[in-house]
Amino acid sequence: MIKYAVSPLDEVLWVSLPYIVIVVFIGGHVYRYAVDQYAWASKSSELLEKRWLNMGGSQLFHWGGILIVILGHIVGLLVPPGVTQAWA
Numbered sequence: 001m002i003k004y005a006v007s008p009l010d011e012v013l014w015v016s017l018p019y020i021v022i023v024v025f026i027g028g029h030v031y032r033y034a035v036d037q038y039a040w041a042s043k044s045s046e047l048l049e050k051r052w053l054n055m056g057g058s059q060l061f062h063w064g065g066i067l068i069v070i071l072g073h074i075v076g077l078l079v080p081p082g083v084t085q086a087w088a
Contacts, residue, residue, distance in 0.1 A: 004088075
């Protein structure tokens with residue numbers, strides 16, 4: 001079994017920081033809702049630009065995103081374990 005030395009910077013970046021980000025995210029949403037409740041939601045771009053979105057803009061955006069995610073996973077599976085272990 002391989003033991004890794006954990007530096008204080010690693011602990012901050014990978015243990016504390018994600019929780020801090022979550023608290024700030026939730027706190028920011030609560031603050032925004034409490035301060036300006038009527039500006040909480042924005043008008044939907046679908047209502048404002050329905051004609052342009054029906055021409056394929058929305059569908060192309062979502063299919064492109066799905067394609068990038070799938071290709072990223074495939075490339076991640078094809079990377080040999082030696083490469084990732086060399087980086088660690």
